[in-house]
Structures are given as C-alpha cells and as structure tokens.
Amino acid sequence: MAQFTTLTARAMPLLVNDIDTDQIIPARFLKVTDKNGLGKVLFCDWRYQETIPSVDAAEGATPRADFVLNTPTYAGAKILLAGDNFGCGSSREHAPWALTAYGFQAVISTSFADIFRNNSLKNGLLPIVVDAETHATLIDLLEEVPDAELTIDLESQSLTLPGGQSITFPIDAFARNCLLRGVDQLGYLLTFEEQIKAYEEVQHV
C-alpha cells in the first residue's frame, strides 16, 4: 500500500462544502476496469468547458479559466484545502484514485464522509481534519500567500504553516501506522486466517 510520512507542498483551496464523489469523478468515467488515467478527468465537469465523454477525450480539452485547478496561482499543489464534509455520496474508490493520479497527497477539511476517508487511507491519500478556526486560518493564509508551503508530518501528526505555527491533527493509530509503514491491510487481515476459520466453525457460517 502507498506510504505517507512527510510532505512539504503548496495547497490549493477548493472552498465548496459537501463536495460529493460525483464531482470528484463523474460516473461516466467509472466504466474503466483499471485505475489508470483518472487524473485527467478529476473534477472534470468543473474543470473543462466541453463535455468530456471519456478519459481519452480529456486530451486537448479547453480548461475553464475560473476553476482553481486551472489557475497558475496554485499550480503544483499537492494538498487540497476543501470545504466541510468532503467526499460525500457514492462509495467509488475512483475518487481517491483520481485525486492521487492528479498529484494530491493530502486533503484538509473540517470533516470527511466515512467511506471516502476509508478509501483515501488505502491509497496513501491523507485526510486531515482541522477545526473551523484552523480551517479559516488556512483559507486566509492561501488568500494572502497563494504559494505558501505547508508541512505535514504524519509521525508527529502535525501540520505546520510557513510562519512556524503548528497544529496537531487527529488520526487513529492503526491508520497512521499503516500509512507510515505502507502496511498492506489485506496482508494484515490474512494473518488472522486461523481465527476466521474458527469463527466460521463456531458460528456455522
């Protein structure tokens, strides 16, 4: 599984509440049978002027100048600063696949939808929950200094602003360990084969 230890990178503000996974990656791109190429159609319907019917058709499409992904101001950002309740709706893991394929490694919000959070952690995409006050500080920071770099250190669970101000963020110990060491969760689950077998025998399932 993808690892996450530290990251120092620019952040891109996408300050819309309740961004659902249909916006992150519209359903028509879910006909793929692999995980490749989805970065090109991340936020597709907010991002391009044309209607893009398939992943390949995104090549040469016209970007909408008013959408943040297309503004040079935040080019190269690896952290997404999103509005409340990011990733609600459909369970499609194509959402974190698209975000990571584009180059994002962390998303900061005041809250995440449960399934999106789970899916992200399995793909090395770090969901960072901050309180409303920190959220507002980050919004102000990116407005004033668009190229500000944030530093995320998962080991110490800290998010550091350019001025040195540091905030700790919550993450459960298991998810943290998995990300730090790139633990393969399926491999971990399969170590319990004996117990699973015993459960099946006792429960007659």
Add this chain to the structure above:
Amino acid sequence: MAAALNKPRTLFEKVWDQHVVLQEPESPAVLYIDLHLVHEVTSPQAFTGLRQRGLKVRRPDRTVATMDHSTPTTPLSVPIADALAAAQLDFMKKNAEEFGIRLYERGSAQQGIVHVIGPELGLTQPGMTIVCGDSHTSTHGAFGALAFGIGTSEVEHVLASQCLLQYKPKTMAITVYGRLGPGVSAKDIILAVIAKIGVGGGTGYVFEYRGEAIRALSMEERMTICNMSIEGGARAGMVAPDDKTFEYVAGREYAPKGAAWDKALAYWKTLPTDEGATYDAEIVIDASSLEPMITYGTNPGMGISITSPVPDPAQVSDPLEKLALEKALAYMDIEPGKPLLGHKVDVVFLGSCTNSRISDLRLAASLIKGKRVADSVRMLVVPGSQQVKRQAEAEGLDVIFREAGAEWREAGCSMCIAMNGDQLEPGQYAVSTSNRNFEGRQGKGGRTFLASPLTAVAAAVSGTVTDVRTLLTENIAIN
C-alpha cells in the same frame, strides 16, 4: 463478560457483537461478513488485485454478483453501444466464471439493481452483515441487517478473507411517530430527515429508524428509508425485524427452509433493541406534520416541503453555507423565496434502488391510470429487477404506463446514474425518484428534483412541479 452481555443492547450492537472475529488493541475490529454483493463497476480492480496476489474468493457461496450500473436498460436484442460498458460487463462475467461466483447477468431472469435483488431473492436476512461496493447497501438494513457500502480495496479484502477491518460506529435513533397524511410516503420521511440533519449529519453513525410510523411501513417502504441513510452521511440504517420482515423473507429462493427457518426465526426475534438500551444521539420526527418533500438544490439535504419557499442565500450567515446555496441555485437556475410549485419539468424518472420495487410501481400506476404524461415530458419507468418487471407486466402495470405515454424499460440503475445511456440533456429539469441530485448526477448539466413516486407522477401528468395532494382531491371528486 457476562455482565457486559446482560447490558441492554441496541439492534446494531447485537449484530455487531455477533460478527466480531477478533479485536486487537488500538486497531479496528475484524468483522465477519455474511453476504457480499458485487456489481460490475466497483469490482474489476478488486478481482485484478486477487489475480495479482494469486488469491481465491474465500466464500464464493456468500458472494453474489449482478449487472446494473453501466448496464443498458434497452432490450437485450439491442447491441450495447458503449464499448467500455460492454467490456466492463464482459469482465464481470469473466471474473464470476473464474472465481466461481453466482452472477445474475444481463438477460438473466433474476438480474436487477443489486439492492433490489438481494431482498427479492431472500439473500438479505435479519441479523446479517452485508456489504457491497456501493453506498446504497444501507438499503438492506430494512431487514435488521448491518449493511453498508465499501470501496474497491475493501471489496478485495472481503473477497479474499470474508472479513473487513472496521471501527465500531456510533448509533443514532431516528424516531418517527404519528401517521402520514394522504399523498405523503416513506420517501418524504427520509427526505425530511436528511433536510433536518444535513448531508453530513449522520457521519460516523448507524441509524436505527424506530417508532410507530416506521412500524406501520411495509418492507419495501422501509427499504426506501434505509436506502437513503447514506444521503444523511450514515453508512448504515436499520429497522428492527418484526412479523412483516419475517413474512417478507419466508419462502424466498435463498431464505432458510424447514428446521433452519425455525432456528433463524428464533434468532431474529432476539434482535430488536432491548428496553433500556441507549443511543449516542436521537432525533424525533412527527410523521403527521410532514408534507410531500422535494429537493431544490444539488445535494439531498437541500429539501423542502412542496409548499415551502426555496431558501434565500441572503438569509444565510455562514459564508461557506451561503456560497453553497448560491452555487446550487445558480446550477439549478431557480429563484429563492418562492415554492417550486409550477416549475417546468422535462423528464420524470421513476426507478432506482430507492423507488423501483413493485409497490412503488403499483402506487404510481394507480395515480397515472387514465391520465396522460404531458406532451412536454419524457417519462421513464424502470423496474428495479427483472422479477419486478415480470410481476408488473403480469398485473398490467406496463400497459397503464405505456398508455399514459411513459417508456417502459429493462431493469437497471438507468437514469439514477448517467453511465448507461439513460441521461438528462444539459439544462433539462427532472423530477426523479432516485436518491442523488448532485450536479450532473443524471447527466452533465442536468438538474434533478428528488421526490416520491407520487410526486413524480404528479409532475409527469402536469408537466410542472405539482403538489400530488391536489390530484388526490381531484380523484376523490371524480369518484
């Protein structure tokens, strides 16, 4: 341990406790999964993962697959126009064959939307843990099962180990008392719940729907409610099993039979929440105060009763909330401050795992019978499964819909999700019985008003957003 077992427990806690294989400190529980439902869209990469690791499906007997999402709802004789969709369906078939999984493929007599066929085949049973790579797996909670959606990595985990790593969620009681008025249905209850708590209000919780108004609902109506639990942010919603549940399950293809039935029934009867058990949160709704509901915005929490005005961003103080409302109204191109009543409608979609069961079709047919779909409206009626379709045809419902001017299609997700050929044109307005009104959900640039089957029919015949209660009065007047 004994003391802990004597503690009054909720329905959720009982099902959870029963399925914990083990619990390591500071780690999620290893939770056993009784039933794994699979569909073509969220499984391909999971099967590829199994192949890469040289793993098998641990319990093919507890795994059932169907085709619904990218599956066209045109007759089987019409070739699949979309090469990618065709390839995805072929891959599902190949995976099912290679890994020994039962598959109800396109053309099969049992094919249908995964959340419609589970209950219909008797696969869904009280007390089970059920997962699927699909957020509306919450539907199956109507039987007192713990059922929730998972991502594709987790699909692979369950295929390989029949288990999932899960933290125990919190519980929220949603108590609905009183009686629904005429023209108000299960869909309106759940739209009202979501409007009240918001799309993130249930994050981290499992809902238990309780109270006399829930008890009074049929199994199919309970499924409509549990289906949309995820729209309130809860991964699962449950209803305690009762005689209606047992009657519904009895005799179905995969339901236990004979002595196994008696044993199962005895267990199922122990599941309802104990007297004195507590929830982490509770909300209470008076069913008698509800009106038909409709959404005006771009998430399912943006709902109002049909006679209420669309909220005005000028009256919202939180800046991000205000922005969200402005953005939604701009996308929908509707004005705040007045009801949606009379707003033009181009398409009416009756279908989806929320409202495509036989009782939904019967109800809609009873209202549309003898009326005409307005000339300006395209109405699609899409049964949730082939079984529902056959039943409806045996009752002549297809004739009623067709004579009214609606399209009668093959089973599938259809216009709930714009990936199978059924979709809105940019700018079109739809009244839809599905569960999501996100931007572009039913087609890029399309605009969705979510509502009940009755409200959908009212819109179809009048060509505008209409309070179905006015039609009921007319009906009564005519009779």
